[in-house]
Amino acid sequence: MVEKKNSSTEQKILEAAMLEFIEKGMAGARMQEIANRAGINKALLHYYYRSKDKLFGVVFRQVFHAIAPKFSTIFQSEEDLFDKIRHFVSEYISLIHSTPHIPVFVLHELSSNPGRLSESFMDISINFDRLKQQIDEAVEGGRIKPIVPEDLIINIISLCIFPIIARPIIMPVLYEDNPDQYNQMIERRKTQAAEFIINAIKS
């Protein structure tokens, strides 16, 4: 018992639950397995989080928070539009690459459980106002080609997230299952994807 008893147990449970839920989804996750991963037993698990539902709710919110707020922080900054795109693409690809299963987990749960989880957006303030404004200004100032701000935002995010969540398909199909080649591609994207976007819009 080197452990300081309780202290981090709640946290250990949460981390174990995150792993299990992200890997197997709500339906596929097992409370026993979460307990195992946390190095505790089932009774204690229920002692901390009364039910699977409750625990899942906490995990989902936490996981969602882990990837969503980055939007605001970078997008609301006062950088130049092009630099902001470069900055965001690089940072966001790094973030997602470090936790590649999260987006699929979130999308799958939202997809198979429409409604119930939509509250999760409520508390998160994803704010694109400054970025939208910047895009509009750049369009009107003739710096970039006409584009609906929302469309550009969607393009940027698509190019960051999809190549990472589609790894199980991309790696075998395009890179003969060679992880190095795949990782090189992701590294490349941190700069290349941004330039791709900028080339697409600059007039």
Added chain:
Amino acid sequence: MVEKKNSSTEQKILEAAMLEFIEKGMAGARMQEIANRAGINKALLHYYYRSKDKLFGVVFRQVFHAIAPKFSTIFQSEEDLFDKIRHFVSEYISLIHSTPHIPVFVLHELSSNPGRLSESFMDISINFDRLKQQIDEAVEGGRIKPIVPEDLIINIISLCIFPIIARPIIMPVLYEDNPDQYNQMIERRKTQAAEFIINAIKS
């Protein structure tokens, strides 16, 4: 009993199973619910497909085939590169938009079941050779900016699929939960996404 008895039962089961599996995933799907959806009873369901595993295998393969081969057919054609991109983007967005849950389903199952399903790629011949060649030629001929063919292919596919699978996030966050606005965006993309890509690469 207007039905011609057996004949289409196997097909009805398959369709019901597709719905259930795509919606709930392998772990969340229920054999009883599949039987209900097919309008038959559980005994008959097992009579046709011995086990859930077997049924899932058939469904997964079939679902995967439904969205993968389009790659080859369009990408191997002898169209001009830019037209091919326009053609593919429009067709593929339409296809995915008509069955928006499939990509998330596939990615989720591949993600939570690495290995076991990788055989599914085997039989499918996704062939990008002609497209890669075309891109290389266009780069060497100076028609487009230098780019690794694989990178461009990934960009194209990302811009088609992601905006559709991320609908549960995009619609509330960017369009105040208004489906019309969302659908307009998807319609717009059928042409705009292609032009975005072409602008990004043409020199």
Added chain:
DNA sequence: ATTTAGTTTAACCAATTAGTTTAACCAATT
């Protein structure tokens, strides 16, 4: 020394679920 919060062990309950079995039914075939 006693209390207390955290923890374990192990048994247990109730519900769900994949899969099986049996008997009967129906419609077309022979």
Added chain:
DNA sequence: AATTGGTTAAACTAATTGGTTAAACTAAAT
């Protein structure tokens, strides 16, 4: 009329699983 293949209904098995309970143990705090 008898056979046959598809089908149903319903009961059942066996395993899994979420959740509970009760008793005992441990270490720190009082």
